[in-house]
Amino acid sequence: MSETPLTWPEGNDRVPYWIYTDQENYERELEKIFYGPVWNYVGLECEIPNAGDFKRTQIGDQSIIVVRDAEGGINALVNRCAHRGVKLCEQDKGSFNEIMCPYHQWTYDLKGNLLGVPFYRGVKGNGGMPEDFSMADNGLDKLKVHVRNGGIFATMSDETPPFETYMGERILGYYDRELDGRSLKLLGHSRQRIGANWKLMLENIKDTHHASLLHVFFVTFGLFRVDNDSRVEMDDTGLHTALSSIRGKQELNDGTAQMRSFDSDLALSDPNLLDVVREFEGDQTVVMQTLWPNVILQQQSNTLATRQIVPKGPNAFELHWTFFGYEDDDEEMTTRRLRQANLMGPAGLVSLDDGQILERTQEGILAHPDEQGVVELGGRDTDDADHMVTEVALRAFYKGYRNVMGL
Amino acid sequence: MTISPEQRSAVEDLINAYALAIDDNDLESWPGFFASDCLYKIIAKENFDSGLPLGLLLCDSQGMLQDRMEAFSKLNVFGPRSWRHMLGAVHVTGSEDETITRTNFIIFETLAGKDTHILCAGEYRDIIIREDDALKFRERLCVYDTTIIPNSIVRPI
Ligand code: FES
Ligand SMILES: [Fe+2]
Numbered sequence: 001m002s003e004t005p006l007t008w009p010e011g012n013d014r015v016p017y018w019i020y021t022d023q024e025n026y027e028r029e030l031e032k033i034f035y036g037p038v039w040n041y042v043g044l045e046c047e048i049p050n051a052g053d054f055k056r057t058q059i060g061d062q063s064i065i066v067v068r069d070a071e072g073g074i075n076a077l078v079n080r081c082a083h084r085g086v087k088l089c090e091q092d093k094g095s096f097n098e099i100m101c102p103y104h105q106w107t108y109d110l111k112g113n114l115l116g117v118p119f120y121r122g123v124k125g126n127g128g129m130p131e132d133f134s135m136a137d138n139g140l141d142k143l144k145v146h147v148r149n150g151g152i153f154a155t156m157s158d159e160t161p162p163f164e165t166y167m168g169e170r171i172l173g174y175y176d177r178e179l180d181g182r183s184l185k186l187l188g189h190s191r192q193r194i195g196a197n198w199k200l201m202l203e204n205i206k207d208t209h210h211a212s213l214l215h216v217f218f219v220t221f222g223l224f225r226v227d228n229d230s231r232v233e234m235d236d237t238g239l240h241t242a243l244s245s246i247r248g249k250q251e252l253n254d255g256t257a258q259m260r261s262f263d264s265d266l267a268l269s270d271p272n273l274l275d276v277v278r279e280f281e282g283d284q285t286v287v288m289q290t291l292w293p294n295v296i297l298q299q300q301s302n303t304l305a306t307r308q309i310v311p312k313g314p315n316a317f318e319l320h321w322t323f324f325g326y327e328d329d330d331e332e333m334t335t336r337r338l339r340q341a342n343l344m345g346p347a348g349l350v351s352l353d354d355g356q357i358l359e360r361t362q363e364g365i366l367a368h369p370d371e372q373g374v375v376e377l378g379g380r381d382t383d384d385a386d387h388m389v390t391e392v393a394l395r396a397f398y399k400g401y402r403n404v405m406g407l
Numbered sequence: 408m409t410i411s412p413e414q415r416s417a418v419e420d421l422i423n424a425y426a427l428a429i430d431d432n433d434l435e436s437w438p439g440f441f442a443s444d445c446l447y448k449i450i451a452k453e454n455f456d457s458g459l460p461l462g463l464l465l466c467d468s469q470g471m472l473q474d475r476m477e478a479f480s481k482l483n484v485f486g487p488r489s490w491r492h493m494l495g496a497v498h499v500t501g502s503e504d505e506t507i508t509r510t511n512f513i514i515f516e517t518l519a520g521k522d523t524h525i526l527c528a529g530e531y532r533d534i535i536i537r538e539d540d541a542l543k544f545r546e547r548l549c550v551y552d553t554t555i556i557p558n559s560i561v562r563p564i
Pocket of ligand 1: 085
């Protein structure tokens with residue numbers, strides 16, 4: 001492949017394709033973004049309710065153990081033995097009292113402190129660790145953790161601003177709307193691998209108008225459509241976005257008339273799927289938050305979920321979905337959430353379209369790093385919008401991205 | 408309770424015919440494999456083993472099967488592909504009125520212009536009953552082992 005000039009075109013309304021395909025840029029992203037001053041989403045408290053419960057997750061390319069200790073605190077530890085580097089934990093989730101490496105049996109407590117080294121004092125006067133070996137200096141690498149209303153975030157950098165400052169007041173308002181402090185009830189997981197750059201997933205959620213065109217299911221049943229009452233809001237950096245919308249009717253108007261996929265005759269055989277009840281303040285039926293850099297926190301009708309984005313090199317990412325409700329949900333509500341979960345995930349009535357189209361995007365741009373995409377819908381500015389016929393969230397996002405990456 | 412050789416072979420026919428219909432992309436016939444009161448659920452082994460209820464796909468009525476079928480055939484957007492279900496031997500227990508089976512499956516998926524890959528591997532856990540003089544699934548749980556689904560599942564499995 002020819003040497004790519006890694007430059008950014010003038011203005012906010014073009015996005016160069018090399019940012020989705022270039023290996024060196026990917027490596028810089030790991031350093032500057034995922035291992036840098038950001039709060040990475042690593043899970044929900046309801047996944048590890050009891051002392052000793054752990055889950056394995058990933059930040060960038062690194063494997064991370066998230067574990068609840070005896071005092072109820074949550075720790076995020078790099079999944080790598082301090083002795084010779086063995087990956088300590090292979091299971092996706094489980095429970096343990098201490099962490100023991102099978103290779104030479106170094107053991108750690110649930111905070112990552114080194115507890116024991118076999119043959120520490122030697123055997124029959126032979127061997128053993130040197131006098132000045134420090135147990136305290138040879139624990140697991142620990143990340144800083146922040147928990148807010150059941151959501152767990154971790155950072156590797158000392159320069160990361162406090163979580164509240166990092167999210168900004170406005171995004172926190174949306175965050176707290178869904179994670180409002182009630183205990184969460186875990187409903188389950190699903191995971192998929194999509195052959196596309198990780199940023200395309202964030203863009204897909206920030207790209208408000210595609211839902212009206214690509215997703216025939218959404219369009220037909222008015223769940224999310226350009227003619228709905230909507231808002232697109234960003235934080236000061238442009239990196240976090242909250243997009244909210246109110247469900248529209250199945251009617252023909254100047255918006256729906258322009259959507260080739262709109263079919264006003266389609267009806268569900270079992271309307272239970274869309275038996276939506278209002279459960280939050282306000283009329284919004286959809287709130288999709290992209291929280292920089294790696295999670296989508298979403299409400300679509302009564303289905304609530306996080307989608308964690310795990311990058312896998314420039315050309316692929318994994319999407320780890322976690323669906324949840326509230327501990328105080330009655331059985332009817334749980335059933336409703338589980339039925340509506342059909343909209344989302346790797347076989348989602350709407351989200352399966354996204355998995356397919358993102359891979360096609362990657363395939364389309366792969367051989368064209370010097371070309372660029374057009375993001376001019378709704379103008380060339382980066383200001384909040386009170387409708388969704390706009391690509392403003394993408395423009396704001398790339399303004400923020402360029403800042404972070406020094407581009 | 409014993410199950411007659413006739414019942415056993417009828418149950419195997421049902422399970423084979425189902426896989427064939429999907430591989431042939433004959434989705435119209437899909438809801439007809441289920442009883443009027445039915446449950447179809449694709450569930451990750453991870454969820455199944457920990458008692459978590461979330462399905463990757465859930466239909467708990469004939470109407471929902473119908474709606475899914477319509478969505479897969481008309482509404483969703485995905486590229487052309489072929490599927491091959493490979494089924495293991497059918498393990499049969501229960502009674503003639505309510506036959507319980509477990510059958511391993513692997514689904515190979517071939518996308519136009521790409522290599523064949525394994526979409527998922529797992530096990531069908533079925534409850535089969537007789538309705539209108541034909542065998543139907545009252546319950547079909549598709550428990551899949553595959554931790555990471557390659558992209559998406561664009562048909563019933
Ligand atoms: S590598 Fe873990 S104890 Fe030696
Ligand atoms: Fe979408």
